[in-house]
Amino acid sequence: MRSTIIAAATFALGALAAPSLSPLQKRDCNDTCMSYDQATSVANNFKTLIAAYSDSLADSAMTTDFVDYSDSVTSLINGGCQGPVPYGSETFSSLADFKKGQASQPPIPFEILNLWYACEGPVVIRWRSAQTPEIVTGNIVMETQRSSVDANYPWKIKTVYSEFNSGAWQVNLNVFKPNCTASGNAASGPVGKKMKRSLPMHIM
Ligand SMILES: *[C@@H]1O[C@H](CO)[C@@H](O)[C@H](O)[C@H]1NC(C)=O
Ligand SMILES: *[C@@H]1O[C@H](CO)[C@@H](O)[C@H](O)[C@H]1NC(C)=O
Numbered sequence: 001m002r003s004t005i006i007a008a009a010t011f012a013l014g015a016l017a018a019p020s021l022s023p024l025q026k027r028d029c030n031d032t033c034m035s036y037d038q039a040t041s042v043a044n045n046f047k048t049l050i051a052a053y054s055d056s057l058a059d060s061a062m063t064t065d066f067v068d069y070s071d072s073v074t075s076l077i078n079g080g081c082q083g084p085v086p087y088g089s090e091t092f093s094s095l096a097d098f099k100k101g102q103a104s105q106p107p108i109p110f111e112i113l114n115l116w117y118a119c120e121g122p123v124v125i126r127w128r129s130a131q132t133p134e135i136v137t138g139n140i141v142m143e144t145q146r147s148s149v150d151a152n153y154p155w156k157i158k159t160v161y162s163e164f165n166s167g168a169w170q171v172n173l174n175v176f177k178p179n180c181t182a183s184g185n186a187a188s189g190p191v192g193k194k195m196k197r198s199l200p201m202h203i204m
Helices: 002-013 036-051 055-061 071-077 095-103 166-172 190-197 199-203
Strands: 062-069 111-117 123-129 136-146 155-164
Touching: 036 055, 036 111, 036 123, 036 136, 036 155, 055 062, 055 095, 062 095, 071 155, 071 166, 123 155, 136 166
Parallel strands: 062 155
Antiparallel strands: 111 123, 123 136, 136 155
């Protein structure tokens, strides 16, 4: 057990250095398994694509068949309307689409709040964008694909499933103008919404 743990630690530190461990020692952590540092790099690559976009990073950090699903992003593209991008479908159906969309964005503040990952991905993050007047929080699931040829980007982002508080983002963009009191509270709506939350009691 102890030697397995030491072997795993050695592997995490030198994932690309091909340590000469016997097949038996490599059983619990091998070339097909993502390390914590690699998962963090995947997350930070995505963060950089949002916060300080470049075409070259998109080409390095993503697979050539990259696809992005996000009705939240679609609602921003659509300005809250029903088109041009249909809801429930790919937001960016190719790497070229994503690059075109992202290159036209101003840099967006983006902070990673939490990270989870598994052997071959996905890498999952919770994030926050310190926008004004309303902060925006979201979750992203990133499926990844191992690259055996690119030592700098051993895990590339293949599919993104991303949703966030697009209502707040629409407010920040002035697309949605809420009816607020001077103290920032809703002048209308919350009473009715609170009623809806107790719907199960009505059903009973
Ligand atoms: C590597 O680890 C994964 C996950 O535990 C396992 O599915 C796979 O069979 C392993 N591969 C080898 C070559 O041992
Ligand atoms: C805002 O909410 C108040 C309180 O419900 C209401 O009287 C007012 O008409 C609303 N204003 C708009 C522009 O909807």
